[in-house]
Amino acid sequence: MATLTAESSTAPAKLGINRWDSPWLNGKLIAGLIIIVLIALLGVFGELFWDLRLARVGTSPQDLPPAFMPGGTWEHPLGTENSGRDMMAVLMVGAPRSLRIGLIAATIGMVVGVVLGCIAGFLGGTIDRIILIFSDAWITIPSLVVLITISAYVRQIQAETMAFLIAMFAWPGPTRLIRAQVLTLRERGYIRMARLSGANTFDVIFREMMPNMLPYIAASFTGNVSGAILASAGLEALGLGPTRIPTLGMTIYYANQASAVIRGMWWWWGLPILLLGLIFSSLFLIAIGLDEVANPRLRGLTKQ
């Protein structure tokens, strides 16, 4: 009998999957994801396409414009800057690195936020109040000032250190978001039902609540990634970032130091900014795509 039901149940099951999965095939979400994944892959497989050692100082001729400009060469298609780095290599090394800082910082912030938010929303009472007051107070600290101060003291800053520093200010937002979500979900009928089915707190949070919070968590995460990249690029552009390896922000800093704007070397400062813009846009696309997935009203589907 078991086999019989299993067989006959495949048809409706397929139907269910198809219908459920369709909202995830969201154009904005997919477009954003593709760009971000491509940039991330550059960090892993970039070596196969281009000699990334050219990102080091003095490996190329200085001040070459991009290939299509007079004086440009296809040896260095995006030109070079004044200390002899190849821009193509710089961008291919820098963009994934900037993205990585953002991802690390946002992940740490998110994990802390999820843990604290769940604790606060679930346990309530005094613990909830302490966490809430602490995160509210933390939000009011002007993060850039603190980051500048710390970065100025720490010499030889690493990309990871940078990420940790930024993560320090990336957790209160998610904490409040998750707490609010837990508070509303806690009263849902299916949470009560799960308790009547003998579910423990772990089950309730991770099996019942988490799937329903995922779209919110993911949307908040992408927002945090852009925030962290922006913060790190800002610090780097002020010259407070890692100095040895190029990141997008650091490149802007060097370009600025060398008066690239006045010298008309637009490829030096313009390309990193363009790339940052691309990253932000695709993260934004992911965020609104996820919003449409999570909120059926935005995608114009009716219930049932």
Add this chain to the structure above:
Amino acid sequence: MTTLQTETNGAAPAAQTRQVVLNVNELRVHYNTTRGDVIAVNGISFQVYQGETIGLVGESGCGKTTTAMAILRLIQPPGRIVGGRIQLEDIDLAALNEKQLRAVRWRKLALIPQGAMNSLNPVMRIKNQLGDAITTHVGRMSKEALKQRILDLLNQVGLPARVYDMYPHELSGGMKQRVCVAMAIALNPPLIIADEPTSALDVVVQRVVAQTLMDVKQRLNVSMILIGHDMGLQAQLVDRLIVMYAGNIVEIAPVKKAFGTPLHPYTQLLIASIPSIKEKKPLKVTEGLTHDLRNPPPGCVFQLRCPFAREVCRAAKPPLKEYARDHLAACHIYDQPALFPDVQQPNLQEA
């Protein structure tokens, strides 16, 4: 204004002229979904006469609220009115543009929405909410006249004058609901549509609000469409009953006939499944599901649940026909009685 001479058949009282306030003709509303159109209202026609209360009943999803929203031209995408005419007095509602509609709503056609009491603005005093509703449609009027009008309205729905200066949160659910009734009658519309106006209220309060509604209606001699699923309330309040099933009207009957000699098997089921407080009776359990509204089967809409369904029901859709004075049903049992020799025909000429 249109007048309609009702057909009289011998036994019925002398010919009588009734003014038609609302005439809905072949109204059809579809909802777009990813898997095809849901036919929410499938070409329904009915009239509402001057001063009468029409009850619109049926299960959730049968199209009763959609019908009301279509009359108000408040269907939101993905829904749309596909066809039909909606004539309110001498206005063709279906042909109006958004600006003209705004002028007609409230003044000609008022709505008491489901859970209306939650639609009051929590940060506005009652006087301002009522005042705004009046001035936006009537135009500016003197402060004194406006106040007098509002107080008069509150009085009409049985609320004390001090409600004038109060905020919604200071009122109980029943009082808020009566403020909504006051808003609906503020401009003396010829037609009020009330969508489950008492559904969230306690039994005792429900009775107070329902009685207020009826008192007001009678005093102003307006027509009303009362949407609801509580058959007890319908029995108490309405003059005629329209029974809907899966987007179609299956029966229209004066309320006493609807409860006394229901014709359509669905109406019979609806009446039989009302839990009584007067007598203990065995529960009447019916099986069966409504068909998928995206592709209705040919024939009668009720065939999947009907205890009398047979071949003709699966082949042809029964027409909505008048079988006794004012008593219409869409069922083959009465249209083609020869095919149903085993089903007893009710005595239709009875009072």
Add this chain to the structure above:
Amino acid sequence: MSVPIMEIRNATKIYSTGTIGSGKKVVALQDFNLTIDEKPATITTIAGESGSGKTTLANVVLGFITLTSGQIIYKGQDIATMNDQQRFEYRREVQAVFQDPYEVYNPFYRVKHIFELAIQRFKLSKSKSESRDMIEDALKVVGMRGEEVLEKYPHQLSGGQRQRMMVARAYMLKPRIIVADEPVSMVDASLRAMILDIMLHLRDDYGISFLYITHDLSTAYQIGNDIHVLYQGMVAEKGDTPKVIENPRHPYVQLLINSIPVPDPNVKWDTSLKLPSEEEMRASAKSGCRFYPRCPYRMDRCLQALPPLYDIEAEHQAACYLYDEEAQPAQAATQRQTQR
């Protein structure tokens, strides 16, 4: 001699509202007593309007909130002092069906999740096929077939299907008591009968008792054994359901039953019945009978202390001084009765 399976003794729940120290207290439930016998299984109705405390009672019995004072004794053990093992057993044996048949399904999972979670957590089966059989078995009781519904998502089922599956889930756990919190108030009329019928079936054939929590006296009248009518946290009247509903004695219960719209157009409401203004109806007396502000028969005595439950007849009690035989004959109310 019947053995009680559950006893609720002087259950009281007081909520403090406002900020700490403002001391505003709301009595949600006061001195509530109820006994459910081991055998035979019964359907006990807890009836009342909003604010009557019926939902508080359901939540207390289900262990979602704790009592301010009083006890709930299950199989001789106070649920507040149960050990883990006993609590686990209590969880399984006291189940629930809720009002909203959509809200109780996690939209993320297929509907079979509600069955599988319970089977897993209560360790009811050893193998996949065994649990599959259990689910099919439970669904059969409510007249459904697993292959048609289990793999679907909640929004793909009708309200009636969802609610029947909830009943099936409760039944599958072989509970002794099911708390049914307004189980039919959101389902359509034709399906209402089906759910109520399943409840009767479970009571009579499977020995499951119900705590039927509702605002709808007519369905209680159709299926209930005993009824407790609550008003603002207090029992106004209790007893055998037909006795209470056919012959209500507490002025509140009389008003309540009188206000139910009769589904017969020939029996119209007597519009002469006047109701006090709503502010009065909302306000409750600070001491004494809660119904005092609305009561047509109020006496000075009603303000002094809460009326206890007086015996009207066998299995029928009302908390009203009108029935204190030592004080005065309860003429007014009986007269009213005959008029009705």
